[in-house]
Amino acid sequence: MRSALAEESRVHRPDSFATWFAAARERSGLRVDRVRLDGLRDWDRDPRTGTLRHRSGGFFTIGGLDVRFPSGPVPHWQQPIIHQPEIGILGLLAREFDGVLHFLMQAKVEPGNRNHLQLSPTVQATRSNYLRLHQGRAVPYLEYFQDRSRHQVMADVLQSEQGAWFFRKRNRNIVLEVTEDIAVGEDFRWMTLGQIYRQLAAEDIVNMDTRTALSCLPLTGGDTDGAPESGDGFRDALVRSCAGEPGGAHSMNDLLSWITEHRAQGDLTTGPVPLNGLSDWHSSPERISHASGRFFSVIGVNVSAGTREVGGWAQPMVEPHGTGLIAVLVKEIDGVLHVLMQAGAEPGYVDGVELSPTVQCVPESYEVLPGAARPRYLDDMLSAPADRIRFSCLLSEEGGRFHHALNRYLVVEAEGDAGALEDRDHRWLTLHQLGALLRHSHYLNVQARSLVACLHSLLAPRPR
């Protein structure tokens, strides 16, 4: 909590964040060119099924998936999906300086980011990366996460990624506190949570992997000592929500039972199908796209880079069509801020159902979907007046697999009766309850985890 409130680092550096970040961008020299999907260097398409795979057998593959969801608004569809059975590491190193926790952040390029360079965790590596399948450079600081015996584990949990695009992918979110001195490379920088949170309010700077790793970090010092009553009602309700004071709208037992009920009744099932025979999808030498022009395409890129582990490579990417909206309603209930979460199914979840934000969608997609598919709260979100919007920022999804996947993340204060906004699929939770669920896998999807980090960022005092 002290780190969340600290807007200045205790570690003296001569350069500002902006200067450091600009210099890293200068050094990176990343270049990304869109190329045909057919003939992508080192990638083959299986002649029978059309599955896209790397010649090494590593990294990831893209295949076809058949989805049946009798109780959903679209009871049956097919789609391409990314298979990445390897569990990667999203690792954050933390260290106390002058009584305040700092986190070792990295300026890192990813080909799918519109601006290439973003603020990443200390380590962000797939198994293929860190086993150096592509003969590249070693991953800095990886050894801390491989031998954790000398360090304090603050969080260590497998979490899902986009269930609409990945089949059962999980990454390992680890936060480790170290007490020893660490040499800081030129692309790395110790930052307080308050400093990271300030960047999170800036468009498209803090990457998805940082957001999910931060969300798994429990905000303790929850005795609110670090955050005295500020007189700002919203912020005080947020502090109480993180601190786990009594006053949740629902007991943890009732929330777990609600999730269990959804899982027990869930009827979404999936099966593999050939990528080259998907109904409603067209495969051309350039790309694989939906007949409607909506949803997403699978495209190819050539990448050449300076600071990456290897000098250059080619790969397929998922390119979403349209900017998404990822939004939660929040409301003070008995003096404690609550977040309206949704229990829902996505084809790629390991355990059927996870909690997502109140609304998570690409609004344009509904032009080609049945009316019942349109989320209940979408229009509220789109028409929310500025004085009800507590957070609004355009952020990228993971730039290693997704090409220009931008979403607007919104936190909107709800109006009216809290109970009337709940239905079978929606419940009010406190941030402390979300934090308790985040110690375990399969509860909060990646978009919800991003929004938890965004909500935490509102703890930092900030001119409005």
Added chain:
Amino acid sequence: MRSALAEESRVHRPDSFATWFAAARERSGLRVDRVRLDGLRDWDRDPRTGTLRHRSGGFFTIGGLDVRFPSGPVPHWQQPIIHQPEIGILGLLAREFDGVLHFLMQAKVEPGNRNHLQLSPTVQATRSNYLRLHQGRAVPYLEYFQDRSRHQVMADVLQSEQGAWFFRKRNRNIVLEVTEDIAVGEDFRWMTLGQIYRQLAAEDIVNMDTRTALSCLPLTGGDTDGAPESGDGFRDALVRSCAGEPGGAHSMNDLLSWITEHRAQGDLTTGPVPLNGLSDWHSSPERISHASGRFFSVIGVNVSAGTREVGGWAQPMVEPHGTGLIAVLVKEIDGVLHVLMQAGAEPGYVDGVELSPTVQCVPESYEVLPGAARPRYLDDMLSAPADRIRFSCLLSEEGGRFHHALNRYLVVEAEGDAGALEDRDHRWLTLHQLGALLRHSHYLNVQARSLVACLHSLLAPRPR
């Protein structure tokens, strides 16, 4: 905790447990005949793959599974496996009488139990059962679990079943507290935990579904008020272990990190293969068996029953060869009883790795397996002197799918240094820590959950 210590019910009944149970056995009139697997009434074998399925499309199927486990002692094998994607209900109703919680227990027959009749939860029903796919009678008390709004949820969680025989099967373990009067049918009886625990010490009376549902029930009143220091050092350490006093050998963060590490490094993968082409398995009109004569067979039975939902039916069953051993080492560490748990993989787990007892095996199977497969603590368990054995009882696995699946459940006090008994796969946990994990899916396997119930049963004062 008061219920665990109450050996007498507060609900007056003229008949003893033994009289009631004997009368239920008399009424049940179950008859089970072994028959050929081919030509089982209402079951077909897929002509191409050999998969066994019911004509209704419901209940369960038996198919083939290919298992690769490069880091395991047997890196590759094939086997039959049961697919039961439906999530059934294991439901316990609880009600307070005279200040003590009682549980509505059922005397219920299952064809696979050697003695047919066992003590079951209030409701034990697959979805096919309760949707009345076989046109049978309604499941008594099911409505309480379908509409929970008037009742207090004490536990509600999906838990795995045997990962060696089931592919990703889970059941919903629910315990509900009701405050209203309930008509008690002749096969039902209100019992305190103390009374159930006394039956758990008797051979083959308390069924697996009761054991797993009980294990998910948190033993609160954990302030030890209900269980004053007894002067019995073992029991006092057990009470402290349940109550969650400080003194765990490992923090919860470290234990979660240990489990995450196992999941991240796990390399067990599975894929479907035809049942009629499994390597090392022989299919005859009578059964499907392993060439070594070990492990298990798939057999057929005809069942005719009095009190079951339907009058008679046929089904395939899994028949294990040999009596299993399911055992934990326990040890007092800093005054708190700890249990040595193992993190391991089974082909049917949803999330790769769960915690199992210290040892879980059929000892005879090792005659045909590589030496490295023999569990580290097996010989200790087999040779433990009587004064180190705190619990020993022969109990059945689920009698709806398994035929005479008997295991000896053992709790053995460890000798020597606690730390030296830990290795990469084994850690000491308190019962309070196990209880915290049991609020969530995928942490304790079904054998471990049975042993948690057995350990809780040692809270009841009992002549030794």
